[in-house]
Amino acid sequence: MHLVIIVGSHRTGSESSRVGSFVAATVGRIDPATTVDTIDLAANPLPLWDESVWQPDGALASLWKPFRDRLRAADAFVVVTPEWAGTVPPALKNLLLLAGPKEVGHKPGLIVAVSSGRGGSYPVSELRTGGTKNNRLLWIPEQVLVQDVGDMLRGDTPAGERDDWIRRRIEFALRILLAYGSALQPIRRSGLTDHPDFPYGM
Secondary structure: OEEEEEEOOOOOOOHHHHHHHHHHHHHHHHOOOOEEEEEEOOOOOOOOOOHHHHOOOOHHHHHHHHHHHHHHOOOEEEEEEEOEOOEOOHHHHHHHHHOOHHHHOOOEEEEEEEOOOOOOHHHHHHHHHOOOOOOOOEEEEEEEEEOOHHHOOOOOOOOOHHHHHHHHHHHHHHHHHHHHHHHHHHHHHOOOOOOOOOOOOO
16 A cells, blocks of 8 residues: 655644654554655645646646656645645645646545644635536545644644544544555456546536
């Protein structure tokens, strides 16, 4: 099993990046056989989507290729997103536009939303509503919302009941994600998902 963690914040040294590192460490603890790769969108490394991404010799396609190859290698995804003004960061939306079915299609994804206060629910709703019609990324039913993130997931010992609860919630959701990742591999190998007449979601 190969898991890719996508950290959606543009900021360097972000709380989202710290949460992504915690997720990676948790995966290593619960399933050492799973390999983990983290794509951190700090400093917004990808230009905005345009049609040139489909032109193999284009500048955007060249920049996208290393990300594309890493996504294609994945069996499952964790997407860590902060809430910026009630929405998902532009770099993360852009990555979901650039990613196609070969990268993320029919692969399970877990949403982990991050908030410095008691927000964070809007990005969950937004990601579930849009961004996956054409690329066919499959969000699993579970999600995680890390509120008051500055006080959570620091060190090896929980700092109170809420911190302990969110750690257990993350492990619970990750175990389910990895089970989905294993279960969906035969569906992709079957060839049923690669029908040329239906490249889009509807």
